[in-house]
Amino acid sequence: MKNKIKYIVTLLLIVIAYFLFTTYPKLDLISGFAAKSISSHYFIGDRDIGYTEAEDNLIPKMGMASSELLDAEKIAKSNVLGFKKRTAFYRDGVGAVLIPSGKKKEQVSLAKPNRNMVPTHLAYPYGDLPQKDTVFQNINYKQLNKVVNNAFIDEEGSKKKTRSALVIYKGQIIKEQYVNGFDEESMILGWSMAKSVTSAVVGVMVKEGKISLHQNNLFEEWKDDSRKNITLANLLNMNSGLEWEEDYTKICDVTKMLFLEEDMTRSQLIKPLIGEPNNSWNYSSGTSNLLSGFIRNQFPIHQDYLDYWYEKVIDKIGMYSMLVETDFDGNYVGSSYAWATTRDWAKFGLLYLYNGNWNGEQILDPSWIAFAKKPANNSDGVYGGHFWLNAGGKFPDVPKDMFSCNGFQGQRVWIIPSKDLVVVRTGLHEYPFFDINQFLSEIISTIE
Numbered sequence: 001m002k003n004k005i006k007y008i009v010t011l012l013l014i015v016i017a018y019f020l021f022t023t024y025p026k027l028d029l030i031s032g033f034a035a036k037s038i039s040s041h042y043f044i045g046d047r048d049i050g051y052t053e054a055e056d057n058l059i060p061k062m063g064m065a066s067s068e069l070l071d072a073e074k075i076a077k078s079n080v081l082g083f084k085k086r087t088a089f090y091r092d093g094v095g096a097v098l099i100p101s102g103k104k105k106e107q108v109s110l111a112k113p114n115r116n117m118v119p120t121h122l123a124y125p126y127g128d129l130p131q132k133d134t135v136f137q138n139i140n141y142k143q144l145n146k147v148v149n150n151a152f153i154d155e156e157g158s159k160k161k162t163r164s165a166l167v168i169y170k171g172q173i174i175k176e177q178y179v180n181g182f183d184e185e186s187m188i189l190g191w192s193m194a195k196s197v198t199s200a201v202v203g204v205m206v207k208e209g210k211i212s213l214h215q216n217n218l219f220e221e222w223k224d225d226s227r228k229n230i231t232l233a234n235l236l237n238m239n240s241g242l243e244w245e246e247d248y249t250k251i252c253d254v255t256k257m258l259f260l261e262e263d264m265t266r267s268q269l270i271k272p273l274i275g276e277p278n279n280s281w282n283y284s285s286g287t288s289n290l291l292s293g294f295i296r297n298q299f300p301i302h303q304d305y306l307d308y309w310y311e312k313v314i315d316k317i318g319m320y321s322m323l324v325e326t327d328f329d330g331n332y333v334g335s336s337y338a339w340a341t342t343r344d345w346a347k348f349g350l351l352y353l354y355n356g357n358w359n360g361e362q363i364l365d366p367s368w369i370a371f372a373k374k375p376a377n378n379s380d381g382v383y384g385g386h387f388w389l390n391a392g393g394k395f396p397d398v399p400k401d402m403f404s405c406n407g408f409q410g411q412r413v414w415i416i417p418s419k420d421l422v423v424v425r426t427g428l429h430e431y432p433f434f435d436i437n438q439f440l441s442e443i444i445s446t447i448e
Contacts, residue, residue, distance in 0.1 A: 026250070026251060027080045027083050027084035028084045028086070028259065028260065029251065029255050029259045029260075030064055030065050030080050030084075031065050031078040031079050031080050031083075031084045031085065031086040032078070032086045032088075032098050032259035032260070033057070033059075033065075033259060034053075034057055034065035034067050034076075034078035034086075035065075035067060035076045035077060035078035035086045035087060035088035035098060036076075036088045036096055036097075036098050036259070037052055037056055037057050038052050038053070038057070038067050038069060038076040038078070038088070039069075039074075039075070039076035039088035039089070039090050039096035040088075040090075040095055040096040040189065040325065040337075040339075041056055041189075042069060042071075042076070042090075043074065043090040043095075043096060044090075044095055044096070044187050044189075044323060044339050045186070045187045045188075045189070045339070046186075046187070049067060049068075049069045049076075051181075053067065055428060056189075056428070058428075064080045064081075065078045065079065065080050066078065066079055066080070066081075074089060074090040074091075075087055075088065075089055075090075075105070076088045076090075076096070086098060086099075086259075087099045087105070089105050089108060091108065091109075091110050091112070091326075092112065093112030093113060093115075093323070094109075094110075094111070094112045094113075094306075094323070094324075094325055094326040094330070095323055095324075095325030095326070095337065095339070096325060097325070097326065097327060097328050098259060098260075098328070099328070100260060100261070100262045100328055101260070103262060103328065107328075108328050109326065109328065109329055109330030111302060111303065111306060111326075111330045112306065113306040113307050113309065113310050114303075114306075114307050114310075115310055115315060115320075116310070116311065116315050117315060117320040120318065122359075124173065124343065125168075125171065125318070125343075125346070125347050125350050126318065126358075126359045127318065128318070128320075128343075131172060131173060134172045136169065136170070136172075136174065136447075138447060138448040139169070139174060139446060139447050139448075140446045140447075140448075141174070141175075141446075143445075143446045144167070144174065144175050144443065144446040145175065147439070147442040147443055147446060148165050148167065148175050148177050148443075149177070150442075151165050151177075151425065151434070151439055152165070152177065152179060160427065160429055160433065160434050161409075161410075161427045161428035161429035161433070161434070162179060162410075162425060162426070162427040162429070162434070163178065163179050163182050163186070163188065163426045163427045163428070164176075164177070164178045164179070164182055164186070164188065164342040164424065164425070164426045164427075165177050165423075165424065165425050166342050166343065166346050166423070166424040166425075167421070167422075167423050167443060168346055168349075168350065168421065168422040168423070169419075169420060169421055169447065170420050171350070176342075178342075184341060184342065184343055185321075185341060186341060186342070187321060187323075187339045187340065187341060188339065188340060188341065188342060188345065188411065188426045189337070189338075189339050189407075189411070190338045190339065190340065190345060190405070190407045190411050190426075191336055191407030191408035191409065191411050192285065192288075192335065192336060192405075192406055192407045192408060192411075193338065193345065193405040193406065193407040193411050193412075193413060194288070194324065194333070194334055194335060194336055194337060194338035194407075195285075195288045195334065195335055195386045195405070196348070196372075196386050196387055196405040196413075197309075197313065197314070197322075197324070197334070197338050197348065197405075198288050198291050198292060198295075198332070198334030198335075198386065199236055199291075199372065199385055199386030199387070200313050200348075200351070200364060201295055201308065201309050201312065201313055201334075202232070202236065202291060202294075202295065203356075203364045203365070203368040203372075204312040204313060204363065204364060205295065205298065206365070206368060207362075207364060207365045207368065210298055211232065211298065212232065213231070213232055213233050213236075213371065214231050214232065214233055215231060215232055216228060216229055216230060216231045216232075218230060218231075218232060218235070218294055219269060219294070219297075221269060221270070225273070226273050227242070227272075227273050229277055230242070230273075230277045231277065231278075232294070233278075233371070233385075234277045234278055235287050235290065235291055235294075236291070236371075236385040236386050237278070237281070237376035237377070237379070237383070237384070237385060238281055238282060238283050238284055238287055238376060238379070238383060238386075239277065239278050239279070239280060239281050239282075239376050239377055239378070239379075240273075240275075240277055240280070240284075240287060241273050241274065241275030241276050241277045241278075241279070241280040242268060242271045242272070242273055242274070242275075242282075242284070242286075242287070243271040243272050243273075243274045244268060244271060244282055244284040244286050244287070246282075246283055246284055246285060248408075253267065253268075253271075253284075253286055254284075254285050254286065257285065257286055257289065258285070258333075258335075258336060261327070261328075262327065262328035262329055263327060263328070263329040263331060264286075264289040264292075264327045264331060264333055264335070265289050265290060265292055265293025265296065265327075265331050266293070267286045267289060267290075268284060268286030268287050268289065268290040269290055269293065271286070278377050279377055279378055280378070281376055281377065281378040281379040281383065283383070285335035285336060286335070287335075288334045288335035288336075288386070289331070289333060289334055289335045291334060292331055292332045292333070292334035292335075293331060295308070295309075295332075295334075296331060302330060306326075306330070306332075309324060309332060310322075312363075313363065316358065316363055317347050317348070317351055317358050317363065318344075318347060319340055319344040319347050319348060320344070321339075321340045321341040321344045322338060322339065322340040322344055323338070323339045323340075324337065324338045324339075325337035325338075325339075336408075342424050342426060345405075345413050345424050345426075346413065346422055346424045348405070348413060349405070349413040349414070349415045349422035349424065350422050351363060351364070352364075352369055352372065352387075352403075352415050353415050353417060353420070353421075353422055355369050356368060356369050368385075371384070371385045372384050372385040372386065372387045372403065373385075373387065373389065373391075373401070373403050375389055375391045375392070380392050381393070381394075382394055384403060387403045387404065387405065388403065388404045388405075388406045389402075389403045389404075390402040390403065390404075395436060395437040395440065395441075396437065397437050397438075397440075397441035398416070398436075398437060398440045398441055398444070399416055399418045399419060399444075401416065401417050401418050402414055402415065402416045402440070403415055409427065409428045409429065409430060410425065410426070410427050410428065410429055410430035410431075410434050411425075411426050411427075412424065412425050412426075412436070414440060416440075416444070419444055419447065421443070421444070421447075423440065423443060425439070
């Protein structure tokens with residue numbers, strides 16, 4: 001009997017030791033993800049806590065968190081077995097933010113952008129009025145409906161976790177579909193699609209002559225070391241040579257930035273140079289937030305920085321639903337936290353399809369669009385200026401001129417200039433559960 005008890009105690013200690021070694025250090029991230037997700041999805045996406053826990057938070061280990069929502073206080077709280085309690089606080093106009101350790105809710109930045117949402121009384125995409133009924137003789141609509149239906153539930157009955165799909169051809173919506181509970185007004189978190197929005201803001205500043213694509217000496221903190229040679233183009237190409245680890249399955253640079261830091265613009269700023277600029281491609285969300293910090297540094301007043309994103313890009317093209325969340329210190333999280341309706345995400349794709357021109361006004365210079373589509377050195381043709389590419393033929397049955405905004409769990413805005421197409425798909429599954437090559441190639445095949 002004593003040996004049996006000793007065996008059970010030993011086994012229990014091993015289990016506890018394993019938990020402490022492998023999981024306990026991650027609890028900050030698990031409870032942080034849960035609190036932030038619940039707060040944002042409730043206050044921005046209008047989705048209740050039960051739905052968010054069952055769908056958006058159904059990620060390995062994230063289900064360990066227990067959460068509660070305090071609606072009146074605009075707070076979401078999460079913990080794991082009573083450990084590592086985290087709080088997320090919602091602020092009007094700039095979304096939810098995690099309260100860092102040692103900080104109080106009262107210390108968080110409440111600064112928000114001024115918006116200029118003037119109705120244009122035009123049809124979509126230049127306004128939000130209905131488009132005129134247009135039937136293209138070269139489109140097999142029956143087949144198109146089947147292709148898009150299969151993006152939700154395929155012919156074998158497999159659920160693809162797609163929430164919305166929108167196909168725009170020659171500026172006209174030719175197919176739009178939503179899963180139950182979602183519609184054209186539903187807000188969608190784009191995750192890393194925000195990176196492309198950040199890039200567009202930089203593009204406007206370049207067009208206005210405020211900055212130069214090839215300028216270096218970007219930050220005061222780099223002036224006395226070799227990082228001063230990094231150019232703005234290097235950052236946009238994810239080719240700075242700066243140290244960064246992007247792995248969401250463990251504690252690393254990206255997870256610490258998103259779930260622990262109060263100023264996310266500094267996470268990449270303080271990293272050493274470990275590669276050669278323009279020859280060391282490495283995908284980094286820290287770089288996108290560093291760019292957000294670079295944009296902020298161009299303005300003497302923080303409010304001007306907040307307003308600029310909307311005045312020059314977002315509201316300029318009528319993406320009135322869009323909300324870009326800020327961190328604890330009030331900086332846009334340009335790597336990950338932009339929300340918009342499916343139709344407004346499509347407007348952003350159309351801006352790039354139209355070479356930066358929006359209803360006759362040149363928002364971005366065509367040379368900027370060309371830069372966005374040009375493969376970064378050593379990226380194997382998959383990445384350009386904060387856009388993903390098909391230049392290397394990753395998707396063999398899709399035109400090589402396709403480029404896209406990509407986000408976690410399969411958020412996508414695909415732009416295919418040679419086919420005059422913009423396709424948006426949002427959801428919770430990506431490859432191999434959702435086959436991009438098949439989806440896009442089958443859409444293209446319905447257009448003669």
